[in-house]
Amino acid sequence: MGFLDKAVKIAATAKVQLDEVRDARAAAAVKPVEAAPHNEQEEEVVERAREHGAPDPRLLLLQLEAMETLGQPVGGPSLTYGDDTLGVKFEASAPGNRHWRAEVSAFHGTDDDRHFDAAAHWFGFVRDLVADDATPVPGLGDDALQRDDDLYVLAGPVLLMVAVRTPDGPDGGDRERTQALARQVVGRLLG
Numbered sequence: 001m002g003f004l005d006k007a008v009k010i011a012a013t014a015k016v017q018l019d020e021v022r023d024a025r026a027a028a029a030v031k032p033v034e035a036a037p038h039n040e041q042e043e044e045v046v047e048r049a050r051e052h053g054a055p056d057p058r059l060l061l062l063q064l065e066a067m068e069t070l071g072q073p074v075g076g077p078s079l080t081y082g083d084d085t086l087g088v089k090f091e092a093s094a095p096g097n098r099h100w101r102a103e104v105s106a107f108h109g110t111d112d113d114r115h116f117d118a119a120a121h122w123f124g125f126v127r128d129l130v131a132d133d134a135t136p137v138p139g140l141g142d143d144a145l146q147r148d149d150d151l152y153v154l155a156g157p158v159l160l161m162v163a164v165r166t167p168d169g170p171d172g173g174d175r176e177r178t179q180a181l182a183r184q185v186v187g188r189l190l191g
Contacts, residue, residue, distance in 0.1 A: 023118040030100075032075035033091035036118050042079050050087040053116035054108035055158065059087045066090035069164055069181045074100070084121075087159065095097060098167040104185055106160040118159040126152050126159065139181055140185050151178045155186045 045146030046057060064175030066074050067090075074090035080103060081087065087105025092152060107126075120176065130147045137144035149170055153161045162182040164174050 013090050030072050030092050030094040030098075031075045033078075033093055034075040035078040042081075045081050046079070046086065047080065049108050052109035054086040054112075055189070057086050057106075059189070060089065060101060060106060060160075061088050061089055061104040061181075065181065065184055069102050069177050070074075070100040070166060072100045074102070076112045080105055084108060087161070099165065100171070101163070103161075103163045104181075106159045107161070114157060118154055118157050121159055122152075122154040126154075137182075140179065141184060144182070146175060146178070149174050149178060151182050153182050153186060156190055158189060160185065 006084035006086055022174050035056060036120065046054075050056065058077065062076070063077065070090075070092065072092040074092045077088040077090060079087075080089050080104075084107050085105040086108060087103060089101055091102075094099040107116070107118065107121055119142075127143075127145070130150075134145035134147040134152075135144050137153075138149065140151075141153040141160075143154045145152050148167055149163050153160045153162065160182065162178055164178040164181055166172065166174055166175060168175070
């Protein structure tokens, strides 16, 4: 082996070691995003949503499920909500604007429609909203449609929206992670 061959081999070894150090530092830089405790307004939102058929948001997604799905440590649960949804998300972040999030929300009735029917809401609203640019996901709940990173699942009396977002993006496995998480959550909620 000549001098040049030895130098190339040493350089290749050094590059591998540098990449390993860089990857280890990046992994160590991931920080859980800590959630603030629910304030009085959020407690009222949860109470109103529960009165309109929403499940307890703490049961929608567990911290361990989020960590397993994301492959990262995550902070505590953060409440998410809209006019007809209530949910929870777990997050982590790292330098370089890298972000990980797992979220599950359940639809519920509103003041105008107190008697929430998941199937009626699915066929009367969700399907129409996402069907044009969504892909059916067979074998998940009673019906499921995935649009980008968001997965909508009708499963018995529950209508869910599940989302997983990582720096890898949709083409890096986020869709598969979202579907796997949805299967786990639906199995746990209805099992």
